[in-house]
Structure formats: C-alpha cells, structure tokens
Amino acid sequence: MVTATLVQRLIDSKYEDLPEQTLIEAKRSLLNWLGVAIGAAWHPSMDMVMGLADTVGGKAQATVLGRGVKTDILFAALLNGMSSHIFDFDDTLLETVLHPSAPVYPAILSYAELKGLTGKDVLQAFVLGCEVEERLALSLYPSHYWRGWHITGTVGTVGAAAAIAKLQGLDHLRFSYAIGLAATEPTGLREMFGTMTKPFHPGKAAMNGLMAALLAESGFTSSTQSLEAKRGYGHVLSEEPKFERVTDRWGETWEILKNSYKPFASGIVTHPAIDGAVRIRNKHSILPEQVASIELEVHPLVEELTGKTNPQTGLEGKFSVYHCTAVGLIDGKAGVKQFSDERVKDERVVALRDKIRLSVNREMQEDQALIRATLNDGRVIEEFIEHAIGSMDVPMTNAQLEEKFYDVTADVLPADKQKQLVELVWEFDKLEDLSQFFALCSK
Amino acid sequence: MVTATLVQRLIDSKYEDLPEQTLIEAKRSLLNWLGVAIGAAWHPSMDMVMGLADTVGGKAQATVLGRGVKTDILFAALLNGMSSHIFDFDDTLLETVLHPSAPVYPAILSYAELKGLTGKDVLQAFVLGCEVEERLALSLYPSHYWRGWHITGTVGTVGAAAAIAKLQGLDHLRFSYAIGLAATEPTGLREMFGTMTKPFHPGKAAMNGLMAALLAESGFTSSTQSLEAKRGYGHVLSEEPKFERVTDRWGETWEILKNSYKPFASGIVTHPAIDGAVRIRNKHSILPEQVASIELEVHPLVEELTGKTNPQTGLEGKFSVYHCTAVGLIDGKAGVKQFSDERVKDERVVALRDKIRLSVNREMQEDQALIRATLNDGRVIEEFIEHAIGSMDVPMTNAQLEEKFYDVTADVLPADKQKQLVELVWEFDKLEDLSQFFALCSK
Numbered sequence: 001m002v003t004a005t006l007v008q009r010l011i012d013s014k015y016e017d018l019p020e021q022t023l024i025e026a027k028r029s030l031l032n033w034l035g036v037a038i039g040a041a042w043h044p045s046m047d048m049v050m051g052l053a054d055t056v057g058g059k060a061q062a063t064v065l066g067r068g069v070k071t072d073i074l075f076a077a078l079l080n081g082m083s084s085h086i087f088d089f090d091d092t093l094l095e096t097v098l099h100p101s102a103p104v105y106p107a108i109l110s111y112a113e114l115k116g117l118t119g120k121d122v123l124q125a126f127v128l129g130c131e132v133e134e135r136l137a138l139s140l141y142p143s144h145y146w147r148g149w150h151i152t153g154t155v156g157t158v159g160a161a162a163a164i165a166k167l168q169g170l171d172h173l174r175f176s177y178a179i180g181l182a183a184t185e186p187t188g189l190r191e192m193f194g195t196m197t198k199p200f201h202p203g204k205a206a207m208n209g210l211m212a213a214l215l216a217e218s219g220f221t222s223s224t225q226s227l228e229a230k231r232g233y234g235h236v237l238s239e240e241p242k243f244e245r246v247t248d249r250w251g252e253t254w255e256i257l258k259n260s261y262k263p264f265a266s267g268i269v270t271h272p273a274i275d276g277a278v279r280i281r282n283k284h285s286i287l288p289e290q291v292a293s294i295e296l297e298v299h300p301l302v303e304e305l306t307g308k309t310n311p312q313t314g315l316e317g318k319f320s321v322y323h324c325t326a327v328g329l330i331d332g333k334a335g336v337k338q339f340s341d342e343r344v345k346d347e348r349v350v351a352l353r354d355k356i357r358l359s360v361n362r363e364m365q366e367d368q369a370l371i372r373a374t375l376n377d378g379r380v381i382e383e384f385i386e387h388a389i390g391s392m393d394v395p396m397t398n399a400q401l402e403e404k405f406y407d408v409t410a411d412v413l414p415a416d417k418q419k420q421l422v423e424l425v426w427e428f429d430k431l432e433d434l435s436q437f438f439a440l441c442s443k
Numbered sequence: 444m445v446t447a448t449l450v451q452r453l454i455d456s457k458y459e460d461l462p463e464q465t466l467i468e469a470k471r472s473l474l475n476w477l478g479v480a481i482g483a484a485w486h487p488s489m490d491m492v493m494g495l496a497d498t499v500g501g502k503a504q505a506t507v508l509g510r511g512v513k514t515d516i517l518f519a520a521l522l523n524g525m526s527s528h529i530f531d532f533d534d535t536l537l538e539t540v541l542h543p544s545a546p547v548y549p550a551i552l553s554y555a556e557l558k559g560l561t562g563k564d565v566l567q568a569f570v571l572g573c574e575v576e577e578r579l580a581l582s583l584y585p586s587h588y589w590r591g592w593h594i595t596g597t598v599g600t601v602g603a604a605a606a607i608a609k610l611q612g613l614d615h616l617r618f619s620y621a622i623g624l625a626a627t628e629p630t631g632l633r634e635m636f637g638t639m640t641k642p643f644h645p646g647k648a649a650m651n652g653l654m655a656a657l658l659a660e661s662g663f664t665s666s667t668q669s670l671e672a673k674r675g676y677g678h679v680l681s682e683e684p685k686f687e688r689v690t691d692r693w694g695e696t697w698e699i700l701k702n703s704y705k706p707f708a709s710g711i712v713t714h715p716a717i718d719g720a721v722r723i724r725n726k727h728s729i730l731p732e733q734v735a736s737i738e739l740e741v742h743p744l745v746e747e748l749t750g751k752t753n754p755q756t757g758l759e760g761k762f763s764v765y766h767c768t769a770v771g772l773i774d775g776k777a778g779v780k781q782f783s784d785e786r787v788k789d790e791r792v793v794a795l796r797d798k799i800r801l802s803v804n805r806e807m808q809e810d811q812a813l814i815r816a817t818l819n820d821g822r823v824i825e826e827f828i829e830h831a832i833g834s835m836d837v838p839m840t841n842a843q844l845e846e847k848f849y850d851v852t853a854d855v856l857p858a859d860k861q862k863q864l865v866e867l868v869w870e871f872d873k874l875e876d877l878s879q880f881f882a883l884c885s886k
Contacts, residue, residue, distance in 0.1 A: 048661040052654070056515040057502035072499040148674030153627075184596075184632045184640055185647065189666075191675040192627050197665040204628065211495070218491040222640040223632075231591030232634040 002228040005247045006132070007175045010166055013251075015124045022254045023429060026123045029091050029130070031401050031425045032261045033101035034065065037084035038441060039336060039408035041066025045086065045196040049079055049203075062110040066412045068442035073110040077160075077210045080106035081203030085152070087336055089408065091259050094392065096137040096151055100259060102202035103156025104129040107210040108163050112434055117167065119431030125163040127256055133159025134255035135246045136227075143239035145190075153188025153201030154237060160209025161216075168217050173224065180222030181212035183233040261401060263390040264334035266318040269302050272369030272388040273321050277328030279383050280373055288330050288352040290375050296325060297361040297370040307358070317344040325371070326352040335407045367391045398426075413443060445671040448690045449575070450618045453609055456694075458567045465697045466872060469566045472534050472573070474844050474868045475704045476544035477508065480527035481884060482779060482851035484509025488529065488639040492522055492646075505553040509855045511885035516553040520603075520653045523549035524646030528595070530779055532851065534702050537835065539580040539594055543702060545645035546599025547572040550653040551606050555877055560610065562874030568606040570699055576602025577698035578689045579670075586682035588633075596631025596644030597680060603652025604659075611660050616667065623665030624655035626676040704844060706833040707777035709761040712745050715812030715831040716764050720771030722826050723816055731773050731795040733818050739768060740804040740813040750801070760787040768814070769795040778850040810834045841869075856886060 040046065041064070050064070050071070058072025064079045071079070084090050085102045092099055108125045111117070136155040145151050161182035165175045185208045188201035216222070227233045227246065234241030264274045273296055280286070298321065308320035317323040317339045326349050327338040343349060361370070367388045373381045387393035389400070396404070402422050409418055421440045424431065431437060483489065484507070493507070493514070501515025507522045514522070527533050528545045535542055551568045554560070579598040588594050604625035608618045628651045631644035659665070670676045670689065677684030707717045716739055723729070741764065751763035760766040760782045769792050770781040786792060804813070810831045816824045830836035832843070839847070845865050852861055864883045867874065874880060 045663060048658055048663045051661055052657050055657070056504070056517055058515070059500035061499070072501070074499055148679040150627075180635065180638070181640055181643070184593075184635050184644065185628070185630050187628050189627045189669070189675055189679055191666045191669055191672040192623065195623070195664040195666055197624055197627055197663075200624070200663075201627065214495050214498070215491060218494055220488060220491045220640075220643075221638040223634045223638055226632070226634055229634040232632055236591040236632055 002243045002246050003176055003179055003225050006227070007172055007179065009247065009250045010128055010132070010162055011172060011175060013128055013166070015120055017251070018124065018127055019254065022127045022256050023123050025256045025259055026126045026130075027425055027428055028261070028398065028401055029101050029126070029256070029259055030105065030428065031405055031422065032091055033084050033105050034421070034425065034441070035405035035408045036087050036089045037080055038066035038412050040083040040086035041412055043083065043086050045199070046079060046083055049075070049082060053079070062113045063438040063441060065441045073114050074207050074211060077106045077110040077206040078203040080109065081206035082199045085199035085202045087265060087408065089262055089265050089336065091261050093134050093137060093255065093258055094260055095258070096134070096141040097145060098134060098137040098155065099152045099202065100130045100133055100159070100256070102152060103205035103209065104133065104159045104163050106203070106206040107160035108167070110210055111164050111167055113438060115167075117434070119428040119434065121167060122434070123429055125167050127254070128166050129159040129163025130256045131254065132162040138255070139234065139242045139245040140238040144237050148190045149186065149237065150188030150190050150192065150198065150201050153205045154186040156202050156205035157182045157185055157187060157209045157212070158233075160206050161212040164210055164213035165216065168213060170213070170217060174216045174219065176224040176226075177220060177222040178213040178216035180224065180226035181216055181220065182209050183226040184222070185212070186233070186237055258392065260390060260392060261396045261404070263396055263400060263404065264324070265336050265339055266324050266334060267306060269299070269366065270306050270321050270324040271390055272367055272385040273298060273302065273325045273371060274328040274334045275388045276369050276371035276383040276385045277325045278332050280371060280381055281329050281332050284381055286373070286375065286381070288326070288348055290377070291352060291355055292374045292376050294325065294356045294374075295372045296321065296356060296358050297364065298358065299364045299366050299368065300360045300362060301366060303358055303360050311344050314339040314341045314344055321358065322353045322356045323349065325356055333407065335404065337407075367393070417443070445686045445689050446619055446622055446668050447615075449670070450615055450622065452690065452693045453571055453575070453605055454615060454618060456571060456609070458563055460694070461567065461570055462697065465570045465699050466566050468699045468702055469569045469573075470868055470871055471704070471841065471844055472544050472569070472699070472702055473548065473871060474848055474865065475534055476527050476548050477864070477868065477884070478848035478851045479530050479532045480523055481509035481855050483526040483529035484855055486526065486529050488642070489522060489526055492518070492525060496522070505556045506881040506884060508884045516557050517650050517654060520549045520553045520649040521646040523552065524649035525642045528642035528645045530708060530851070532705055532708050532779065534704050536577050536580060536698065536701055537703055538701070539577070539584040540588060541577060541580040541598065542595045542645065543573045543576055543602070543699070545595060546648035546652065547576065547602045547606050549646070549649040550603035551610070553653055554607050554610055556881060558610070560877070562871040562877065564610055565877070566872055568610050570697070571609050572602040572606025573699045574697065575605040581698070582677065582685045582688040583681040587680050591633045592629065592680065593631030593633050593635065593641065593644050596648045597629040599645050599648035600625045600628055600630060600652045600655070603649050604655040607653055607656035608659065611656060613656070613660060617659045617662065619667040619669075620663060620665040621656040621659035623667065623669035624659055624663065625652050626669040627665070628655070629676070629680055701835065703833060703835060704839045704847070706839055706843060706847065707767070708779050708782055709767050709777060710749060712742070712809065713749050713764050713767040714833055715810055715828040716741060716745065716768045716814060717771040717777045718831045719812050719814035719826040719828045720768045721775050723814060723824055724772050724775050727824055729816070729818065729824070731769070731791055733820070734772075734795060734798055735817045735819050737768065737799045737817075738815045739764065739799060739801050740807065741801065742807045742809050742811065743803045743805060744809060746801055746803050754787050757782040757784045757787055764801065765796045765799045766792065768799055776850065778847065780850070810836070860886075
C-alpha cells in the first residue's frame, strides 16, 4: 500500500496547504542550487555531454543554465543536474547525505519551460518531489548507502518523477506508473566518487525521472506497488526498508525544512575552522602578515580527513585544514575560487598556512573548533565556534546564500544579471512566466 | 584487476581470432532477435516511446526496425531493445535467464548505422558484447536475480557499452570509463514483470550502454575498477560475485555458443507437449476432428504453472498447456498468433482442447513429455519427447529459425522483404554497407 498511499497524498496535496516555511525553503534551495549549477556550467564534463546532446540533435526546448543555449528537455535535465553537483557545493539532507535539489529541480525546470508553467508550479513540485526523495532516503538509509549506492541518484529519480507527475496532474494509475518506471532505474554507485560520473548521477536521475513521468502520462504501464513489492525498490535496494518513513505523518512534518547549505566548498569537517578564521578576519581586520602563529583545536576527524600540510592542487587544498583556514582568514571565504590550483600555491596563502599548528581535542563535537591567533605585536585573538555556520543549528542566512550565489556565478554572469536573478528567486512564487528567469541564467 | 583485464582482452580481440562457430551463432541470434523486434514494432508501448522520441525531436539517425522511420541513435536503441523483448520470444542463456541480444544488438545497430559500419563490425561487436554480459550474468547469478534484479537490464547495459567501445576502438582508459559509466546504471526490477516496463529494461540498457560509450569516447571520466571495487558493481549487485567468471578462460570458451532460441511463444515448461503435438501433426497429417482423445504425461511443473483448462485471453492461453497442445496439433506451431484472444476462442481449438487429459509423471524431466492421441477410427498415435526442441540438447535448426522469422514478421513485412532479409542475415559478414539491410527491415 506504500506506493498507493504515497501517490494519493501527492495527488491530494494543494499549493494552498503547503506551510509558508516550505515555500521559503524551496526558494532558498533554488537560489543555492541555481548558483552552483550556473557556476559549473562550463566544466569540461559539461562540454562532453553537450557534445552528445548536439550529436543526437534534439529540439531547443529547455535552457542549459549558464551556457546560453537550449537543448531538448531530457538532455537539459541531465546537464543541469550534473552541473549543480560538480562543485560538491549543493544542498544536503545531513541525516542521509542526500543532495535533494540536484536531481529534482532540473527535471522540473525542463518541464516547466516546455509547458510554460508558473513559479508557483515549480515551487510546489519541488517541495513535493523533495519530500518524496527525502522520505525514500530515510527509508533506505543506512544500509543502502553503506552497500555502495549514491543515494542522490537512486532516490532522486523517483523524486523527480513524482514532481513531474504532479505537474502533469496524472490520475492515480498513471502516477503509480511514473513512480514504477523511475523506481526500476536506480542510478549511482559510490565507487564513482572522485570522477565525472559522480555528478552524472543526479543528472541522469533528473533525466530518467522526467522520462518516466512523460511515458507514464501516455499510459505506459508499470507496477503499481513498485516501492514495497517483494522484488521491488525497497527490498532490492535496502536490507531493512523502513516503509513507514515514506508516508507516516505526511503533511505534519516536512523534510525540506531540514535542508542545509554549504557555506564553504570543502568537506564539512573543515567548516568550523574556516568559520572561526572568517570571524577573526571580519571582527579584527587583520592581515596575514600580522600573524605570528595560529593554533587550531579540532575534532579528531579533522586531522584524519584533512591533515594535508602541503597541498599542491586545488583538490588537495580541500583536504588541508591548513589551507582552508588560511584562505578563510585572508579571503574571508572558502568558495570555489579558494580551491583553485593557483590559490593553493599563492605565496601569502602558503606563508600563513605554514604558521598554523593543529591539535586534536577529543572533547570537541564535529561542528566545533577553537582558533587562536597570536599576532606579531603580542596580541592573542581567539574564537570558539560552538556550531559551524551551515549546520542545522546555525543555518546560512538569506544574505549569506546571496553572497554565495554572487561568488559562485561571478565568472559566468554579469553583475546586473546576478542581481536580477537573486531578486527573481525571492519573488519566484509571483512569476507567471519563467522566460525572463531563464534568459537571466546565462551571460 | 577484473575491469582492467576484461578491457585488455576486449581491446586485444581480433575478428580473425573469433571461432567460426561464434560468428554463426551471432547470425542465428541476429535472425531470431530481428524477427521478434520487427514483429512487435507496432505494439502500443512502442507508439508511446515513439511519441516521446518525437517530442524531443532528435535527428533521423537510426532505423526503428519494422516502423519505417528513423530517430536519433539513443531512442532507436531504446525502441529496438524494447520491441525485441515484448513477445518474450527472444534468445536466452538458460543458466541465468539472461536474454543476451535485446540490450546489445540495438546499441550496435544504432551506432553502426550512424557510422556506416560493416556486417563484420556488427557481428564481432555482438560476439564480444554478448560474452561480456553473459560472463557478468554468470558472475552475479543467482543471488542477483533472486534479490529482484532483471538480469537482462542490469548486465545488458555493460554488454552494450563494451560492444560500442570495441567499435569505437577506445584506448584502455576510455574503454574502462565506458564500462564504469554503464556499471553505475543497473536497470530493471523483477517486480515490473507483466507490465510494459519489462521490455523497457533491455531497451534502456541499450540506450544507456550506447550513451556510456559515447561519453567515454569524449574523455568523460569514471572509475577504472568499477566491476570489482568494494562499492562497485559486483559487490553492490550480488551477495557472492564470482569475479573469476568474468575473465577466466577468455578465448577458450564462448558463452554465445550456449545461446538458445524459443520455438514457441509460451513458457518453456509447455514446450515438450507442443513439440510432441507438432510432430504428430507433421508425421500423420491428422485433422482435429479425427481425434477422440489425447493423453498428456508431463513433468509436475507443467500442471502447476500451465494447468489452466479454460483460457479466455491470449495471455491466459500461454498458461494453458491444453491450449498450447491444441494449437500445436492444429497449426503445427505455437507462435505469437496462436496466443491471440481470437485463437484462444476459436471453435476448433476449443473443441480439441476439451479432449485433452493431463497426467503428471514425477519420473519425467522438465524437457520431456509423452503425448498419446486416440483417433475416432481406433488408431493410437504416440510421441515421446526426450528433449524438447529449443533446449540445449536439441537446438533449433537454421530452417526452424527461418520459419519462426517468417511467422513473427508476417504482419509487418511483405514476403519478398522477409526472404531478402533472411538471406542477408546469413551473409551478414559479407555486407560492406548496411543501408540495404535497414531498408528491408520495414514495409
């Protein structure tokens, strides 16, 4: 009954019944997701998929964000899903390591552009698609993830299909077919992490989910109990599927409210130290040349995962809490540019990095850090981070999300378009026509 | 090392080194596969996918077999892969229930048509793609299948990617990427059996495998150890992956030689009884009106799975050994048409069906049956089937494959095209240009 119940709840759901806070979070997710999607639009892997899209030569139906071209709706979903996960800088449901926006928003935007839908349509579909994939993630986790599945790809497909089926207004039977067609294509092995295939997973999830819903709309049949059947999605993909998580308390709790956004482009264990460095910089306006030494007290995992003292490439920089802290103090941020090969080799960054000493404090929580800077003039400045920015306890503010958006899209969009886009996202529920929005997404 | 070894063996393989028998079996597989693909070309599910292909509107690059149109290479692979599995009448590797041609031939034909390749190219790519998927199937089976995976979709993707990568002549690294990109998209849950989504699986496998190889060719990166890694394909998809089956004795044994073809369009347990009925008809030229009664002695599974005495639809007819035997005796075959709703309700068929009595013989093997017809004039005619036609012991002859081809394509192709196609398939290794072949595949 899980599939049937889920489908009925999705069919019954009305825009008016969605709590205001879910729509606000959908906009915050959109701003964060859109920024990283536009920012990575010209990554070499995007050129490769764009090349394939050109080879098959579908109609110009949906915008490839940041690239100023349209391609067919399926390839647009794949491309936008991929680009938004390339920086590893998209949103996260921390409990399950799911990245909810990357598979769902691209499918919705492809379909919305094709059909001329409104901002409200998009937001509603996202809240529901997000709810589906997050509940599915919670039902499959943890054995699913630990077995080796990239959960963003596997549940994202179903979330995307559900979002589109809602937009299509499918009847119960066809809605179930859409879920079934999506469920039969779980995409993504964790073995692919570190290669271009990782961001390919949410992209393919968006493409497959959209395709599933489009086929279901035409009456293409599938199982109507795909999630709970003996040889269906839940039992095949998890050792202990918790089906009650899929539908229990539907409408009372909203998983989207737990969506979190990364303020820094490195792994989450480095965030407390960076947060501390940024605060010291912002409060005291010190230059790196004024610093005699820095002591960092951190959770043991920080040293274990990011203890690289002498990184040589941008990617290695992400695994060096020394580099992370140094750029935090010099640049006041740790975005995509702080992890370029050039930045890692920058003289001032290297000089400051070498002044940092790390000590492990087993009493500390993972989202805590203490940073103590001794200046040349003898002053000692200290910051204790109780909960790093971006954690559930200290979510990024709208202003911080805007700043991140400006930062990650700086190389792709002119300033005026950045500004207009940010304004449009906050007013997204008022957009009757999305064409201006799509036009602003490229230079 | 499994992935690396497999890739190296595929790269090193030369057409000249393939045993003659593998190429003959590739042609037999092609004839069988092509017939069922063309025969089901106008199934409603094909119209639905064709509709989606038209919506996205890719270039006319590759032929949709039986429909007289071209669409883009990806959708052509999907459509041809689907149609060839709709009748459930395609080839089988009996040990693993894998249907090897449905995911691999469509990908190869799409690519070959786009690039103007030769018949030899196609046959070589099929032998190798088939070898890859069959060895993978043997390495994952049985836990993979029993957990709920539709093995034709899951291993077919990798087989298709390998076949295309061979045609592309990829270097070792890019060939590994193609395998990795395919491995990360296992498609197909057994829960979908009985719906249009079942044949969708090999179609999507063909589409995804082709796409994987095309992306890998452009340098799209993936894992180079996708099959054997801790969180890779084998361990995620099977409880006891037997990696040695993937590469051991490569070049000494050829799995394609075990490919079997179904002579009758119903489940395999009914085949011995049908075989017996056809033989009685052919030897004695009796009319159903001459028959007083028929006794069938069969393996217990026959009654359990196909004991329906009064079927009302074509599909139910497949689960009635009474109907199967009756059409075998009247029509001398049990092809797609013998399982139409009309045929199941035909007066002569019903009259003969009602004269059949079933008895279970626990001593019998699954591929055995005894049929004893008592005629009105008192004569008793008996046939004991020791191994049913289509089993490994009594493979279908070329003439029988031709007859099946004529039968399944009769509604789609005119007789002259049928004849020319059959001739072309037997001469496939001599085709320098496939355009005539593709032109013959539709009315």
